Amino acid sequence: MRMNTLTRFAIALSLSLACVANPLVAQASKPKPAHAVASTQVPPLIDDLEHRTFNWFWDSANPQNGLVPDHYPTKSFASIAAVGFGLTAYGVGAERGYITRDQAVERTLATLRFFHDAPQNDSEDDAAGYRGFFYHFLDMDSGKRFDRNVELSTVDTSLLLGGVLFAQSYYDRDTPREKQIRQLADEIYRRVDWTWVQARKPLITMGWTPGGKFIPHDWQGYNEGMLVYILALGSPTHAVGDDAWKAWTSTYNRTWGEFHGQTFLNFAPLFGHQFSHVWVDFRGIRDAWNREKGLDYFENSRRATYSQRAYAIANPGGWTGYGANMWGISASNGPGGLVVKSGDKERTFHGYTARGAGLDYISDDGTLVPMAAGGSIPFAPEIVVPALEEMKQRYGKDIYTKYGFVDAFNPSFHSKTDLRTGKLVPELGWVDTVHLGIDQGPIVLMVENWRSGFVWNVMKKNPYVRKGLERAGFTGGWLDEAPPKP
Secondary structure (H helix, E strand, O other), X not given: OOOOHHHHHHHHHHHHXXXXXXXXXXXXXXXXXXXXXXXXXXXXXXXXXXXXXXXXHHHHOOOOOOOOEOEEOOOOOEEHHHHHHHHHHHHHHHHHOOOOHHHHHHHHHHHHHHHHHOOEOOOOOOOOEEOOEEEOEEOOOOOOEOOOXXXXXXXXXXXXXXXXXXXXXXXXOOOHHXXXXXXHHHHHHHOOOOHHHOOOXXXXXXXXXXXXXXXXXXXXXXXXXXXXXXXXXXXXOOOXXXXXXXXXXXXXXXXXXXXXXXXXXXXXXXXXXXXXXXXXXXXXXXXXXXXXXXXXXXXXXXXHHHHHHHHHHHOOOOXXXXXXXXXXXXXXXXXXXXXXXXXXXXXXXXXXXEOEEOOOOEEOOOOEOHHHHHOOXXXXXXXXXXXXXXXXXXXXXXXXXXXXXXXXXXXXXXXXXXXXXXXXXXXXXEXXXXXXXXXXXXXXXXXXXXHHOHHHHHHOOOHHHHHHHHHOOOEOHHHHOOOOOO
């Protein structure tokens, strides 16, 4: 089971406050300069992984309303962030031939119609959202707030909107259904009241609840909240002021520094270096903070990826299996909240938590997360591909399923006990038995960005994303070119 909403909020709060031989392995011990996205020589595993991971979204979603589960194949509530990844994945599926464009249109329309028409009010139980934002978790069938512990989430709404705006720009044909997609997407985005969630201007709060009102903490430090500010700045109806981005970046300095051989803007779990990059190509575009430090956010994510690999090679915790081709820590499921004693040693294993390794903090219990590596493939394919291949070669029969890699596995955990999630596999350890939507998304979409730049190129056509970046002070690269025709 996933952690409950209060636990997830506590983790998000702590983060904001902490704010095999392979030709690709050549000289992988040293970071390579940031480079153009690869489009040739895609290894068979990566091709297969992309297709299987896409199938997770296609098979798991409710075709009636487009809602995507938080986890699957076990019974689950819906995650609005997973819906955003799913909406984007349908375009990938159409381009790759996994499904037809008509199928993608049908599923996308069902999804956008639901979010357009779902009840928006300030009641405790009879709404999917309020003021244009949506609750983090929704009931898979009714589409209403899953329970009273669930917050109206600014960041999860932003991840949903990443998919909504992708749909707006991708479905560009002059047909009634594609026109309707564009119209619905536009209306969903326009009604989001970003200024309302500036409880402590110019920053943006993490969320709101009908009972507790605004969550008393804002998006600051470096993390996935970058997308929140970009979309809030790009709004044609309820845009925040220019000072919001400056306020956001002013909180960076506490996590800028060296960690395991790399100097970069740290955020311990790798998902924070991936989520915003799913939709925005940060190569060559820089804001004022970038210009001061002499790097762009793509390069920063590349360094974070190399840093995590170096951490696994050093393996200060002495966990089983870590090494040059066995690395990757991010928010994920785990064996459970257990303390295991072995001789005079005592080790704590967690359930779902924001695992990570960085200058800001280290949370490592030996749990490896394939998404942590897979979602970083555009940044450093020369070390990511060998890692995924090693995971598949060493443990594939237990961790690689019809939907790709399971969420996580832990070769250091062998205690026979009642597990909250996953299973024990002899000679391997703990293995999860589900896939999480917010971890599946970066895999399929970042693989495609590495292969073709597809999602990035679609999003470059979106005027709202461009406007948000420009208002944040980004210049250079593709932003200095004429906007692609919608």
